[in-house]
Amino acid sequence: MEEKRTVCVTGASGYIGSWLVKTLLERGYHVRATVRDPGNEKKVKHLLELANASTHLSLWKAELAKEGGYDDAIQGCEGVFHVATPVELINQRQDGEEEIEATTLNGILSIMRSCSKAKTVKRFVYTSTAGTITVQPQPPVSEFTEDLCSDIDLCYLHKMYGCMYVVAKTIVEKAGWKYAEENGIDMVTVHPSLVLGGPFITPYTNISIGAAISLYTTGIASLKMMNGFSAVHVDDVCNAHIYLFENPLAKGRYICSSHTVNLFKIADSLSLKYPDRNIPTQFEGLNEAQTMIPCSSKKLMDLGFEFAHKNKETRDLCAETIESCREKGLLG
Template sequence: MGGERTVSVTGASGYIGSFLVKRLLQRGYHVRATVRDPGNQKKVKHLLELANASTHLSLWKAELAEEGGYDDAIQGCQGVFHVAAPVELINQSQDGEEEIESTTLNGILSIMRSCSKAKTVKRLVYTSTTGTITVQPQPPAVSEFTEDLWSDIDLCYQHKMYGWMYVVAKTIAEKAAWKYAEENGIDMVTVHPSLVLGPFITPYTNISIDAAISLYTTGIASLKKLNGFSAVHVDDVCNAHIYLFENPLAKGRYICSSHGVNIFEIAHSLSLKYPDRNIPTQFEGLDEAQKIIPCSSKKLMDLGFEFAHKKKDTSDLCVETIESYRERASCDPKSMMVSALSSSQA
């Protein structure tokens, strides 16, 4: 994408956002990181302490629900990475159309309008999710999930499965984003990570981190809900974002996924790794032989991207998350008590 090196990252203080900022700074980019409150040291300190942050990082106040709130941060940028998302919707069980419209839908459209105004943005990389792909009639009539599929919104409203409101929000928003991109000449690619695992640099946990450490912390409910899902290492997710921004041939939607989540296999491995934790290895109501339909990253790999962590077991990814948790909990136990809700739209 040429020699221009100024980009904006929304949701920069969150799990994926902060790791993406870290990788961009390491590669010499000047990063404009948008956060809700740049003055909240507890939520931005981990960004300011990153290598090259003193010379290549600036913090900008912006919120998804505020029209035009991203204008200043995006003006003059050659690239925009839209990572911010209302993750609190994952744990909501009631209809939330107002939240879906005010944050997820209006948020992406507001950011795209800011890109149009700037006239400098060469590409928008939008962090979607495999959730916009994998909700299909059961059993799915496919052997793998690909970018050609869209999740069935009516099915979400009918069954109200775990995380259904988040799936609805992201699906509606992504479809609207593609429509805007086509009508307004925005060069956009979307990245669709599955469950993101691995180390984190935030001072708090989020939903995917909580799932990864749940067997270790004995709060197994969250990982049980995700049994049979696909997963990916956070580092691969962030490197894929940058790869798709820089590659002039990138076009359309890209699944970013490399592992399957089998709670029985993960639990067995973790019980050996942490024998003092009495990690359970049997889970009532779950099928140990459940078939996992993979999310195919063939399109991404055909473009030339290589997964650095593909050869690891899913349990290895959980161990990396657990070790990050142990390190941070030993330094500041109170910070690990902050719920995922506090980091939503960060």
């Protein structure tokens, strides 16, 4: 196996972070994975059990709220993948500004300052979200593109689901671009839509997984809100991160999305696959003929990236997630 470079992954124990670590290790990278508590076996065991972990993975304690906390982990790295985000912001409404300031915003700036100090980082890849693009007073006619930036005031006005998460990611991305431009950091941002698929690595669920399994568990509220959204397989998200890190022509923002979420089609399919679950197929207040406005990944594909899971149906991505939860005993 060709010896690859050393990179740092923040938020390494999470859904996307752990899959990214797995993929990097499989490709021969030396990975410094930052987590809140390396000594918490329950939170890090799934990382230590990955292929090549014994020789190519090291765990580093770091927290977003601590200035300089990433200095040691980043020193000597050629690439930094900043995946960590306080996902608890998803459930906040309009009272999360202080937490955004204390963790998310100060966190990215602290990490980028660590990159500047290291003087070895050739590219900084930030995991943003399609949510920093899709909140618009007037949706586009055909598709969402990287030229758009979400309207923060509109997030507050509509008190939309995940309001503070979208606000935080939008504020943080803008701050990141400003720092990168002023300090000569080569930064690329990845904007995945709703991330689905499996078998995932973490021993617990998260917001994306919860949405994917919500029809199965009859907790359909979150998925109802996402009807018409775009989606992407977690494997494609992580492959895109590495592709954008390695490609010297990569520049700017990149949407990473391959599917749209049609709740009715997903429900019909899953009701047949799991007849004992009494999965609903009709949803009050939702229009089955709702116009789907996709998030365009044209810029990413024009760079040469290919989606490995593009031919799967969205219902298959949900089914993969459900089966992974079943195997892990997470469905009760």
